[in-house]
Amino acid sequence: MADDPTSNGTRHRLTGWGRTTPSVATVVHPPTREDVRAAFEAAGTRGLITRGLGRAYGDAAQNGGGTVLDGTALTAIGPIDGPHATITVGGGASLEAIQRAVLRTGWSLPVLPGTRHVTIGGAIASDVHGKNHHVDGSFGAHVESFTLQPPAGDHVVVTRASDAALFEATTGGMGLTGVVLAATLRLMKVETRLMRVHSERTADLDATMRALVEADATHRYSVAWLDLASPRARGRSVVTAADHARAAEAPGVSLLDEPPSWRPTVPPVVPVNLVRSAGVQLFNAGWFRRPLPSEALVPIESYAAPLDALGAWNRLYGSRGLVQYQFALPAGEETTLRAIVEAITHAPAVPALAVLKRFGPGNGAPLSFPIEGWTLAVDFPAGDPALGAFLDTLDERVAAAGGRVYLAKDARMRPEMVPLMYPRIDEWRETQARIDPTGVLTSDLDRRLHLTAGSTRSPR
Ligand SMILES: Cc1cc2nc3c(=O)[nH]c(=O)nc-3n(C[C@H](O)[C@H](O)[C@H](O)COP(=O)(O)OP(=O)(O)OC[C@H]3O[C@@H](n4cnc5c(N)ncnc54)[C@H](O)[C@@H]3O)c2cc1C
Missing domain, CATH: 3.30.465.10 (Uridine Diphospho-n-acetylenolpyruvylglucosamine Reductase; domain 3)
Known part of the structure; x- marks a missing residue:
């Protein structure tokens, strides 16, 4: 296998951000649109999938035994x-x-x-x-x-x-x-590159849900960071609600004041999982009790993407990686949400990071994830043999309540869940087959979840 990840047409072991389920594919780096077209002509029987920056947690941008087209050369930004x-x-x-x-x-x-x-x-x-x-x-x-x-x-x-x-x-x-x-x-x-962020601590899950409903009535942005690392934490959280700051709120701060681009990065080799149960509980005990300004001006990027402050933080989970479980439930399924959250606090692996949010109405796209209601994303260290079976039971509860798992985060779900969670999959398959009648487009995710009509046909 090639060592230089930029070398064209060589074989590479790829994973998603969770670093689980690796597979080996031939990676091509077409520099132009014409080369993208040529890559399709050269793709073999195991087909082709595009890869961006590899931030999907699971196997969406992998194609074991086939071609992965790295699309990151197409970087033009017009006026x-x-x-x-x-x-x-x-x-x-x-x-x-x-x-x-x-x-x-x-x-x-x-x-x-x-x-x-x-x-x-x-x-x-x-x-x-x-x-x-x-x-x-x-x-x-x-x-x-x-x-x-x-x-x-x-x-x-x-x-x-x-x-x-x-x-x-x-x-x-x-x-x-x-x-x-x-x-x-x-x-x-926007008038500034800042957000005015209101933060509130809540004592348990019900208080968190109430705070999110209230925040959504008056603020453009909202999210809750939950502590699920122990049942005793009862879903306590920090809820933030935010809006873009007006110019008058940030005198002397210029739109030209770019934040520094340097950030610390976790080194490439962290052999053991550093995200362990006792450590997470201790960290959370401090984090959820730390002094919290009720209102602050924060750069947009720090509010939208706080985890970006530490490069390659996924390596903290060691060589076995992490599983992110993100699901959505329809509005009205709060009882199901409470039951799933309760189950997660007894999960076989420590739920290290948990983020709860309310979704507005979904759009008309058959495989788009958001539906009106709630979404919870939880990170678990991978490797515990009981975790897969535990998440399978959650899948069933989510599907029974009319909810779904986010395909961009998934690396483990079973294919029979897809039509339950995405009931318009056949409509999507019809359009997919129209644009790709010979079944060239495929990925590890596609083969695992039987998304495209041709995904179960040999030799793919
Ligand atoms: C720390 C972190 C936080 C995240 N937070 C959120 C969040 O708040 N909300 C959210 O929705 N998601 C979130 N994600 C998930 C992430 O936004 C998505 O997985 C996104 O698709 C990743 O984009 P990428 O360029 O890395 O694509 P990849 O991960 O490389 O690929 C993802 C999918 O996009 C396809 N793709 C990539 N490029 C192209 C192209 N040019 N043409 C066609 N298809 C293409 C791939 O085939 C694959 O199916 C988060 C991920 C991380 C790591």
């Missing part, structure tokens, strides 16, 4: 079209690079997930959400058009008007409708 409040960018441009380019003139991307090291292609393919979902919806709501390279033929510019089914199948479609070469996105105006 801002002020009158239309839009920008056209390459599919491999990162949210970080775009924010750097636009914030200095008072614009921002309207949806920022919990890390800014995500490409535009990855943001569309997972239809990512931010802490403002209850107001602004998910990423796809702010995409005007995208340029898609399907497995055969010329690239196509797709809008909701030109091909609504393909637009929606690509939004949340996990890269299985083609390579997003570029996209035109709507921007929003």
Whole structure:
């Protein structure tokens, strides 16, 4: 296997951010649109999937035995079209690079997930959400058009008007409708690069849920960081509610004041899991009791993506990696949410980090994750043999309540759960088969969950 991860057409062992379920694929790095098209022509029988910055936790951007197309060379960032409040960018441009380019003139991307090291292609393919979902919806709501390279033929510019089914199948479609070469996105105006953040401590899960409902009524952004590391913590949390700060609130702070780009990074080899039960409980005991300013001005990136402050933090979990379990439940399923949270506090592995949020209405895309209600994301250290069976039981409770697991975070779910959680999968498959009739597009996620109609056919 090649050591140089940039060498073209060589075999590499790839994982998602969770560093579980590795597989070996031939990785190609097409520098231009023409090379993307040629990569499809050269793909063998095990097919092709696109990879962005590898921030999906599971196996969505892997294709064991086949081709993985690294789309990160397509980084162009066009000028801002002020009158239309839009920008056209390459599919491999990162949210970080775009924010750097636009914030200095008072614009921002309207949806920022919990890390800014995500490409535009990855943001569309997972239809990512931010802490403002209850107001602004998910990423796809702010995409005007995208340029898609399907497995055969010329690239196509797709809008909701030109091909609504393909637009929606690509939004949340996990890269299985083609390579997003570029996209035109709507921007929003901001007066500063700061957020006014209100923080509140809550004593238990019910108080946390009440605080989120109240926060959502008056604030554009909200989220709760929960302590689930011990049943005694009872779902206590820190709830933050935030809005973009107006210029008058931050005199003397310029839009040009960029934050420093240096950050500490966890070294490449951490052989053991440092996220252990007693340590997490101790850390949480301090973190959830620390003095908390009720109101503060915080840079947008620190509020939207606080974990980015430490590079490669996933290595803290050691060589076995981590599993992130993120599910959504419909509004009205609060009793199910309480029961699942209670079960998680007795999980076979320590739930190290837990984030609760309310979603606003979902969009029309068949595989888009958000549905109106609640979403909880929990990180577990991987490796405990009982964890898989435990999460299988949670899958069943989530599906029975009309909820779903987030495909961008998944590395372990069973295929029979997919039609229960995503009941419009057949509609999606029809569009996917139209754009990829010979079944070139596939991934480890696709084969594991039987997403595309052809995913169970040999030799894939
Ligand atoms: C710390 C952290 C916090 C996160 N927080 C959030 C959050 O708050 N909200 C949220 O929604 N998600 C969140 N995520 C998940 C992340 O936003 C998504 O997994 C996103 O898709 C990753 O983008 P990427 O560029 O790294 O793509 P990859 O992980 O490389 O690939 C993800 C998917 O996108 C497809 N893809 C990538 N590029 C293209 C392209 N050019 N054309 C077509 N398909 C493509 C791949 O095939 C794959 O299916 C978080 C992840 C991390 C690590």
